[in-house]
Amino acid sequence: MSPVWAQDAVGRVVLPGDVLLLPPPQSQDALLSLSSLPSGGRLRVVCGPGLMRQGDDLLVSKCGLLRHRDPAVYWVDSQQKRYVPVKGDHVIGIVTTKSGDIFKLDTGGSEQASLSFLAFEGATKKNRPNVKVGDLVYGQFIVANKDMEPELVCIDSSGRANGKGVIGQDGLMFKVSVGLVRKLLTPQNDIIQELMKVYPLEIVIGMNGRIWVKAKTIQQTLIVANILEACEYLTAEQRKQVFAKFSDNVL
Structure with a gap:
């Protein structure tokens, strides 16, 4: 062109x-x-x-x-599946190993990211965070370029967590396209607000295409996950019909 x-x-x-x-x-x-x-x-x-x-x-x-x-x-x-780390992105990582004072996390990129045990709110050498292999961690990239190993933190510039840290174990994590994540996080988008009117829930959305949700029951959690995955292909009118259907079932 x-x-x-x-x-x-x-x-x-x-x-x-x-x-x-x-x-x-x-x-x-x-x-x-x-x-x-x-x-x-x-x-x-x-x-x-x-x-x-x-x-x-x-x-x-x-x-x-x-x-x-x-x-x-x-x-x-774009509707890409593969995530490329970007400085400032909030992502959901899976703790794979612990080496000394550093945790290694799988964030879906080409290489694992590092996370210091001091990068948690209130963490000190004596007060270490309770992080185990297999835990889900919601953090933010402070280093992400082709020449250096990606690095995450779970605090902001003032040392506060602001929602970051280890995510609860009772919910469900599933993977969607990076394009759907951007759609859900767009300020003008009200998919999450509409869904929470149907099922009260907790949700964490990572820019790396990972979403963690927890509703009142396991069945509702699975329904929420399926609805969110389907939202990538539903029009606004189709989405309203789906939400209305499940809203009637709840009532």
Whole structure:
């Protein structure tokens, strides 16, 4: 495909090797009011997963739908199964080994990630976290690049867990596509809110395509998992019909 304007390609299928043209900086600034620009007065274009910078333009590196979020964030929405670690992503990992003060976790990437025992809220050399092989851990990548081993933490910059850490053992973890995870985590998406009206539940969603859920009963937990997996292919109208059906059964 010949080069096209990035704004015109939003919502269309793009292929690896496609070039997306960005307007000159002066034209980009004109798209927004000066009050919405960051300090410095210059709009900064951010390319997300599936895109690379090529001079002043963007080069597509992954097949999928081109997405855009204001003010100037572009990414490719694909249905890939394989997860590639990204710094800042929140993921669900499985503890595979413990070596000294370091835990090794399977996060679904090409290599295992490391997690220090001090990377938990309140952890000290005397107060070590109770983490065992086979446990599920919800953490965040602080190191993720091709030249270094991926590294996770279960605390934020202020030392608080904020929901991160070892996940309960009673629920169910299952795997979905990375594309479905992004769909569920989109602010405009209300799938989880609609589902919680049908079945009260606990849920943890990892950017690596792993979801952990726990409802009141094992049967409800399995139903929730099946509904979430099906949401990848259901339209909004079909989803409402499914939720209404199970809502009537609960009543």
